[in-house]
Amino acid sequence: MANETQTTQTPENVATTQNADANTPVTDAKATIKIEGQSFELDAVLAQDDKTLTVVLQPHFASIENANITREVKDGKLTVTIVKKALHKGYE
Numbered sequence: 001m002a003n004e005t006q007t008t009q010t011p012e013n014v015a016t017t018q019n020a021d022a023n024t025p026v027t028d029a030k031a032t033i034k035i036e037g038q039s040f041e042l043d044a045v046l047a048q049d050d051k052t053l054t055v056v057l058q059p060h061f062a063s064i065e066n067a068n069i070t071r072e073v074k075d076g077k078l079t080v081t082i083v084k085k086a087l088h089k090g091y092e
Contacts, residue, residue, distance in 0.1 A: 027076030035061055035082040047071075047080050057082075 006091050031047035035057070050069050057064050062080045063084035072081055 024073040026078045031078035
């Protein structure tokens with residue numbers, strides 16, 4: 001446990017994912033973002049945290065506010081899938 005306090009975490013050696021193995025490192029500097037039938041590249045540093053990702057994408061995709069965000073790391077490449085939640089009619 002002494003090593004845990006000395007470990008520094010950088011985007012290159014941390015896999016902060018919700019649905020991926022925590023031991024899988026993100027080695028690629030770019031992440032693939034999949035949202036509303038589109039797929040594009042974004043810096044992996046921006047894609048690793050829900051709050052940061054929401055702030056970055058909010059101006060372009062308003063549906064991200066109430067979306068399910070899942071992450072997967074495969075061969076060092078982070079893939080983020082964003083699926084908007086269906087809201088009830090009349091919900092404000």
